[in-house]
Amino acid sequence: MTNPLDPVFSALADPTRRAILTMLLEDDMAVTDVAEPFAMSLAAISKHLAVLADAGLIVREKRGRVIWCKLEPDAMRGPSVWMQGFGQFEPVDLDAFERFIEAEGIGADFSKENRGPDLD
Amino acid sequence: MTNPLDPVFSALADPTRRAILTMLLEDDMAVTDVAEPFAMSLAAISKHLAVLADAGLIVREKRGRVIWCKLEPDAMRGPSVWMQGFGQFEPVDLDAFERFIEAEGIGADFSKENRGPDLD
DNA sequence: CGCATATTCAACCAACTGGTTGACGATGCC
DNA sequence: GGCATCGTCAACCAGTTGGTTGAATATGCG
Numbered sequence: 001m002t003n004p005l006d007p008v009f010s011a012l013a014d015p016t017r018r019a020i021l022t023m024l025l026e027d028d029m030a031v032t033d034v035a036e037p038f039a040m041s042l043a044a045i046s047k048h049l050a051v052l053a054d055a056g057l058i059v060r061e062k063r064g065r066v067i068w069c070k071l072e073p074d075a076m077r078g079p080s081v082w083m084q085g086f087g088q089f090e091p092v093d094l095d096a097f098e099r100f101i102e103a104e105g106i107g108a109d110f111s112k113e114n115r116g117p118d119l120d
Numbered sequence: 121m122t123n124p125l126d127p128v129f130s131a132l133a134d135p136t137r138r139a140i141l142t143m144l145l146e147d148d149m150a151v152t153d154v155a156e157p158f159a160m161s162l163a164a165i166s167k168h169l170a171v172l173a174d175a176g177l178i179v180r181e182k183r184g185r186v187i188w189c190k191l192e193p194d195a196m197r198g199p200s201v202w203m204q205g206f207g208q209f210e211p212v213d214l215d216a217f218e219r220f221i222e223a224e225g226i227g228a229d230f231s232k233e234n235r236g237p238d239l240d
Numbered sequence: 241c242g243c244a245t246a247t248t249c250a251a252c253c254a255a256c257t258g259g260t261t262g263a264c265g266a267t268g269c270c
Numbered sequence: 271g272g273c274a275t276c277g278t279c280a281a282c283c284a285g286t287t288g289g290t291t292g293a294a295t296a297t298g299c300g
Contacts, residue, residue, distance in 0.1 A: 003135045005135075006134075006135060009129055010133035014126075018123075025206065073206040076203045077207055082138075083199060083200045083203070086141070086145065087193040
């Protein structure tokens with residue numbers, strides 16, 4: 001796993017982690033706040049954040065007793081360039097991006113709120 | 121794993137699979153020829169190709185007794201757009217792409233040829 | 241100090257991954 | 271027909287992943 005593209009692509013392969021990144025697009029967040037919308041333990045989220053940090057996609061900075069998570073989009077540059085080399089995709093279609101965020105955003109399967117009884 | 125970005129990102133997380141994709145950038149290839157430069161069994165490569173096909177990144181077409189693998193770069197469009205939304209990276213830096221191919225290309229750790237004794 | 245909050249650590253578990261080998265089915269060729 | 275080649279399948283294995291819970295650490299606050 002010596003290749004620099006590996007950790008980024010595998011970090012991005014998990015929908016929970018992608019959701020976290022889109023949350024951080026809004027603003028820096030404390031670990032507890034990152035965890036809040038998800039239906040899993042704080043420890044699990046903590047591990048996800050470690051994966052993202054190892055990939056360089058976020059940095060965690062301790063201030064007082066809370067750890068702030070900050071998006072580090074530069075880590076995506078390499079993988080992004082790599083992919084663009086294949087497809088010659090047109091640059092930065094922000095509308096398309098919005099649709100993706102909408103489609104998979106934190107509101108999707110992951111949040112506690114949307115997990116009522118399956119049948120209604 | 122219902123999200124369409126998942127299979128593509130996880131397919132791309134493996135260096136062997138990325139190497140295969142860059143090989144297919146040159147030209148369509150038969151499974152046996154894809155496997156040739158790698159130091160692993162044909163069955164292993166066959167599985168990698170299945171992962172790539174499931175992600176939509178290649179198609180496999182049987183002609184006679186050989187199965188031809190063809191790159192399907194359109195499958196990268198979604199993930200590429202998703203990533204560009206984060207970084208606002210400048211479009212299609214082909215030089216940078218060349219450097220990546222160079223750096224991780226099939227000549228790297230994966231080929232049989234480059235696997236002499238570790239110390240020299 | 242003593243308690244509450246924020247986060248990680250450690251042990252554990254089930255499921256998935258990436259590889260192996262050997263057998264198998266399908267096709268082409270003499 | 272008989273043999274070689276192409277590729278997948280099935281069973282197996284070790285290591286990794288994504289989650290859990292409970293204890294531990296670190297900081298802030300009255």
